[in-house]
Amino acid sequence: MNVVTPINSVAQPGTDRDWWRGAVIYQIYPRSFQDSDGDGVGDLKGITERLPYVASLGVDAIWISPFFTSPMKDFGYDISDYCDVDPLFGQLADFDALLSRAHALGIRVMIDLVLSHTSDQHAWFKESRANRDNAKANWYVWADAKDDGTPPTNWLSIFGGPAWQWDTRREQYYLHNFLTSQPDLNYHEPAVQDAVLDVVRFWLERGVDGFRLDTINYYFHDAELRNNPPLAPERRNASVAPKVNPYNHQEHIYSKNRPENLGFLKRLRALLDGYNGRACVGEISDAQRGLEILAEYTAGGDRAHMCYAFEFLDAGRVTAQLVKTVFDKLDGYSPDAWACWAYSNHDVVRHGTRWGLSPAALRTYVTLLMALKGSACLYQGEELGLPEAELTLDQVRDPAGLEFWPEYKGRDGCRTPMAWTTDAGAGFSAATPWLPVPKAHLPSSVAAQEADATALLHHYRRAIALRRQFGALRNGAMDDLVADGDLLRFVRRGPDGDIFCAFNLGETPRETPLPEGDWRPVGGEFGDATMVSGNHVRLEPWQAFLATRA
Incomplete structure (x- = not known):
């Protein structure tokens, strides 16, 4: 039976405060979705151009990875201005046009806010690092060196090496859980929380329907700066950081996952609840306690609406037993926890390649995803069954790939341009794209699959429509x-x-x-x-x- 839902039957955004429960969210990585101006990089106008295709999938919302002003050391996850669009992607008027078009098509728009850290080019950090006495001196995590000049704690960075960087201006170390150019904000400072909530309010007033919150469990650090304990080898899990990264050798109980975060999440939720039909989904970046934290952050109705952990984003295939274990644990932690499940995103190897799936298995897995309790995220191109791209070292742009090559080849393999057509450029750009278009993707392009009634793309549409048809599944x-x-x-x-x-x-x-x-x-x-x-x-x-x- 064909249960594809027509585009115009989708509820208009803003009419249902609980639309996020069971929602299907389509992640767009803007650099690689559609280039509208011929510079080889996707942009906001390109997304707007392709929104009818997204609407045809039947999804409830899109999540757009960062498009804010940025030096692009981490491709937008290093923000230098939260309230403007990087010229690479367009301007605020282009975002407004995107939002309007999406809403006209019945699609809600969630944007990716990176609130745990900024770029070192952000005006806040430039002022903070100038000296120890300025108005924003305490807006970032600064600490004196130990007596021997070494960093104040043993905390490590996900991108490799210590999580502390020496700054000659203040003669202090600053914390960076990611790149050295991504200093961590100090959420123990009330003014920082206020400033971050002002950013959230700016986009709410502009009309966005919600937020994907990057590394939501990193907002607070241990104020006493205690060392993380070692993690036993048998408990190490490489789902958050590359296996070859010593980050996996610590239990990160002091550098993240702090209890103070709950108070801030309640402030954030109260702000969102002041606007009709707005929601957030948080990323829980923790390999050992992900489900426990997910439950803690979404319980009670006054914190995050939903979160996702990495259980289904791991290298190991999702098995029947894993699904049961995950849901049993989650129910044990909190019966009212709300998860947002995903198999793929912009940070992991595409799941078809990661798990070595056949076409039949790809179909079964998305049907399963649409049947599970919780909400769901789909990553651009997974509906086409795109495999992970194989890149050479000279093609790699991801700083993690450059740091750990060849044992870890980075995240570029899942970030290559979307395959729209079977032409050499895949319909993405008239110019040389920022990452190469794999030839292996062309036969699976949107154009090729639209013409094939048996293609995976149509199965995704049917699975999403079935979820929409039955409230029990949603x-x-x-x-x-x-x-x-x-x-x-x-x-x-x-x-x-x-x-x-x-x-x-x-x-x-x-x-x-x-x-x-x-x-x-x-x-x-x-x-x-x-x-x-x-x-x-x-x-x-x-x-x-x-x-x-x-």
Whole structure:
């Protein structure tokens, strides 16, 4: 059955305060989406040009990675002016036009705010580093050296090396959890919190529908500057930092994840709640306590609306047992926690390559994502099944890739331009693009898949539409979760009825019983699994089965 939702049936933004519950959010990496001015870099006008395509997917919102003024040392995640657009991407008028067009198409717009740190070119930091007595002297994390001249703590940077950089002006170290050109803001200073909330208010007044909050668990540091303890080798997980980075050798209990953050999140939520239908999704960057922090940050209705951790962004394939473990843990931490799940984003190897997935597996995984309790993020190009691009060292632009090459090749492989057409430039730009367009992506372009009724792109549209059709899939409860080898099954319960969901995430056929009652299969295009004797279903390898009570 075809359940694709027409564009004009999408609810207009602002009419539903809880639209974010179960929402499907499409991430756009602006440098690589569409170039409108022929400089080889994507821009805001390019995004606006392609919004009808995004609307055709049936998503609720877009998340746009940073487009603010920046020296681009970390490609926009180093912001030098929170309230303006970098000329590379256009100007504020271009953003206003994008917002207007998106809203006309029924798409909400979330923007990526990087509030834990700024660029060292930001006016705040320039003033702060000038001396120890100026008005913003305490806006960043400054500390004296130890008696032997070494950094004040053992904290490490995600980009490698110490998280402290010596500054000759103040003769002090400043904290940078990322690049040395990304100094951390000092949230223990009330004026910093006020200034950051003013930034949030600026964009709310401009009409944005919400925010993706980068590294939301990094806002506060330990005021006592205590050393992080070592992490046992068996507990090290490379899902946040590259495996070869010594960052993985510490338990980061003092450099991030501080309890003071909850107070700021409540201030942020109160601000958002003052505007109709605004929401935020936070990135929990922690390999050991991600789910626990996710629950803590989203519980109670007065903190972040939703957060995502890295359990489904890890190198290991999402298995039936992993799904059960994740949801059992999350429910144990807080039954009202709200997650936003994703398989891919701009920081990790594309999941089709990362997990070595077949076309059938790609289909089953997105059907699963649309059936899970929580909201969902899709990353541009995953609906095309684009594989990770293979780049040579001379093509790498990512500072993490340059630092750890060749053991870690950085994030550029998932950031290459979107494949719109089968032409050499993939319809992205008339100029040489900032990252090369992989030839392997061209046969999977939007144009090629639009013309093929069996293509993955159409399956994504059907899966998203099915989620929209059934309230139980969008924001219902999830009960009776069972993992049996490669077989995963559960029931989603909502006011419009129950949905039974079963997934074979393996290569061997499986049978599973249905719950008591009469069930009618829905979404047959997701696998056409066979009903056996009325109360059992047989699933072939990489097949999904969904049914509603008759």
